[in-house]
Amino acid sequence: MRSALAIGLLAASAMTPAWTSPARAQSEVHRPRLPLTAIALSDLSFGTVLPGIRSSVSVFDVHHAGLFEIQGPPHTSVRVDLLLPTALTSEEGALLPIVFGPGDGFADFSHGHPHRSRPFDPHRPVIGSLGPNGRMYVWLGGTVRPGVPQPRGRYRATIALTVYNLGS
Numbered sequence: 001m002r003s004a005l006a007i008g009l010l011a012a013s014a015m016t017p018a019w020t021s022p023a024r025a026q027s028e029v030h031r032p033r034l035p036l037t038a039i040a041l042s043d044l045s046f047g048t049v050l051p052g053i054r055s056s057v058s059v060f061d062v063h064h065a066g067l068f069e070i071q072g073p074p075h076t077s078v079r080v081d082l083l084l085p086t087a088l089t090s091e092e093g094a095l096l097p098i099v100f101g102p103g104d105g106f107a108d109f110s111h112g113h114p115h116r117s118r119p120f121d122p123h124r125p126v127i128g129s130l131g132p133n134g135r136m137y138v139w140l141g142g143t144v145r146p147g148v149p150q151p152r153g154r155y156r157a158t159i160a161l162t163v164y165n166l167g168s
Contacts, residue, residue: 036072036163044140044159049096052148059106059119059141066140070163074134077166079127080107088144088155096155097145106139127166 044066049055057064070078082105087095105122109131120126122140130136140159 036070036076036078036165038161038163039069039071040066040161041069042067044142046144049144049146049150051146051150054143054145056143057141059104059139061141066159068138068140068161070130070136070138072130072134072165074130074132076130076134077127078130078136079125079164079166080136080138081125081162081164082122082138082140083160083162084122085157085159088157090151090153090155092151092153094151094153094155096150097147098142098157099145100140100142104141104143106141108137108139 042065044057045064046055046057047064059065070080072078084100085098087097089095100122102121103119105120105126106117107120107126107128108117109128116128116131128136
């Protein structure tokens with residue numbers, strides 16, 4: 001049985017920080033702000049999964065981990081939220097449970113020097129600043145828990161990623 005987790009972009013938005021004064025917030029509304037973009041570069045893929053045997057993908061597995069690239073103005077403070085599925089679904093409607101643990105997220109804010117990266121719990125937001133190149137990379141791993149029996153088929157789910165611009 002093959003299973004794959006497709007990573008999809010749900011939203012990218014901007015937010016004025018709560019601590020900004022109304023006068024400053026009003027002036028920022030009229031000043032053009034470069035947008036943030038997020039691109040799903042790689043799907044989280046578990047390959048062939050056997051019934052009754054858990055299968056995990058590490059965030060450091062370059063061939064199977066999910067990968068997002070976030071782009072924007074250099075040094076912009078951002079918050080990234082992931083909306084994670086609890087199961088993959090086959091075309092026939094069968095479910096394959098999936099879990100994400102505290103170390104299944106990894107964020108690289110600089111992709112340069114000095115190297116600023118850290119693991120994170122994908123159930124919680126990750127906050128940081130885009131690097132000097134205006135990029136941030138987010139890797140995602142996870143674990144599927146097939147049952148016994150587990151119906152054959154190709155399983156998929158979508159992950160929603162929301163990026164908030166917290167200001168520079």
